[in-house]
Amino acid sequence: MKKEDLLMPRYRFRSILDVTAQDLCNMGAKAVGLDIDNTIAPDGTLKFIPGIKEWIRGITEAGYPLMLISNGSIFRVKTVSNYLGGVPFVHLSGKPSPRGLIKAAKRMGVDITELAMLGDQLFSDIKAANRCGAIPVRIDPIPAKSLYPHYYKWKEKRERKFIEAFEASNGYGTQRDLSDK
Numbered sequence: 001m002k003k004e005d006l007l008m009p010r011y012r013f014r015s016i017l018d019v020t021a022q023d024l025c026n027m028g029a030k031a032v033g034l035d036i037d038n039t040i041a042p043d044g045t046l047k048f049i050p051g052i053k054e055w056i057r058g059i060t061e062a063g064y065p066l067m068l069i070s071n072g073s074i075f076r077v078k079t080v081s082n083y084l085g086g087v088p089f090v091h092l093s094g095k096p097s098p099r100g101l102i103k104a105a106k107r108m109g110v111d112i113t114e115l116a117m118l119g120d121q122l123f124s125d126i127k128a129a130n131r132c133g134a135i136p137v138r139i140d141p142i143p144a145k146s147l148y149p150h151y152y153k154w155k156e157k158r159e160r161k162f163i164e165a166f167e168a169s170n171g172y173g174t175q176r177d178l179s180d181k
Contacts, residue, residue: 006126006127006131007123008122009166010136011138012137012170014172015139015140016034017051017055019059019137021058021059021062021063024059027116029116030110030115031067031104031105031108031114031116032115032116033066033104033116033129034056034066034069034087035068035070035121036070036076038141039119039125039142040142041080046080053084053085056087065109066088067088068080069090069104069119070089071094072092074091077091078091088107090104090107095119095125095128096124096131097131098112098129098132098134101115101117101128101132101134105134112134113134113135115135117135117136117137118139119137120138120142123158
């Protein structure tokens with residue numbers, strides 16, 4: 001796999017709330033890895049997107065085990081887990097290293113190729129998923145003020161060409177959605 005391909009998502013959604021159990025099925029997923037910062041809450045905050053608890057409940061009730069996979073510390077990730085009702089987690093996951101994803105898949109009892117990694121960053125979430133054969137799903141970052149605006153502006157600039165290339169050939173959603181266009 002070329003370096004550039006490691007940064008390419010297989011699917012893309014505007015919001016985590018747009019991902020349905022049917023989408024996960026269409027992807028071939030049997031479990032979900034979920035990033036925290038800028039995916040379900042603005043970076044470093046506990047201001048979650050409205051509806052995230054209900055989304056998690058719906059996905060897990062549909063039979064998909066779900067685990068938070070974050071580079072964050074035990075203090076942050078455990079706090080988020082507790083707020084979300086005790087969602088299992090892997091903290092200090094080391095993304096873009098795939099080790100946290102591999103650990104999560106093993107704990108959930110699925111093959112790594114059946115784990116959908118949902119996250120906002122190409123250089124960590126998507127790259128980690130591609131490195132180990134998980135399903136890379138890009139969630140557009142939450143449009144909110146970050147605690148680190150300069151870093152995210154720099155990151156957004158670096159990601160732009162990959163997102164534009166993906167969008168030109170794929171748009172949003174799963175392959176099912178794309179074939180309907």
